Amino acid sequence: MSTSKNEVREAAIIADPDLPKVTITREFDATPELVFRAHVDPEIFAQWIGPNRYQVTIDRWQAETGGSYRYLIGEGEERQGFFGSFHQVLPDELKVVQTWGWEGMPDAVSLETLTFTELPGGRTLLTSVGLVDSMEAQAGMLASGMEVGVNEGYAKLDELLARE
Template sequence: MSTVTETTIEADPNVPVIRMTREFAGTPEQLFRAHTDPQLFAQWVGPSSLVTRIEEWDARPGGSWRFVHTRGDEEYAFRGCFHDVRPDRIVQTFTFEGEPDGVALETLWFDDLGDGRTRLRTQSLVDSFEGRDAWLRSGMETGVNEGYAKLERMLTDGSV
């Protein structure tokens, strides 16, 4: 029996923050690995219609990362720096290179729910309400939900 969950996406009314929550049928260790191993990350992140190419990946405090989503001749690049990388939490910056001034500070938490289940919580702090609202209007929920569905399948089939 599998339980399909959607990601809860919320905009804080008082601070330019986006919070997301989703439960997975996987351990915190598996979720951490899926977020820090570049080969695994490339398999699940983003919309199903895009292919991900990792160009840089150093998942340690002070390390940086860059990946590119492609579809035909289209390319969408993202980059950032890891500030804290530990089994229960990752803190990193996140920038879409098409909007280089829009840097977010992201925190991801891996909450052990027991019985091989984990709640992933994320928080993205951006520099303005306008920037936050632009992210929300961008269709990001499609990429988030499709990516997390791919990750759930990988956890179920033992790829992670």
């Protein structure tokens, strides 16, 4: 089922009550290959990641197994850095395993696995499973307002994918 132009599709963000794990799922009206590319191509990634009010600058981006990344999100001089390593980038399997961290809390790093599953009608189910080192870090992630950035970012991604 596709969404109308005025309908906003929300990501499901689920915190495991027993493990420091957060699972995010979201459907897209585009093929898994296109959604995967939007997560590994720095020019596309910078156009959709994060809340609407912020700009993104890619500082470093090596989307390959063993590569790393760093990008900045914000306005003017007020920018926050995010960084990580691409542990596995597997285009044939439509899978990415990476770490993700925020420079404001450099010890709270998440290990994320992204999978891009084909759905009927050329659609995609994106599943992101993130593990952090403690239940406190999980609570901090959820309290950070991450759902705004996730949902606004994915809405921008919907718009980009519709142009493909």
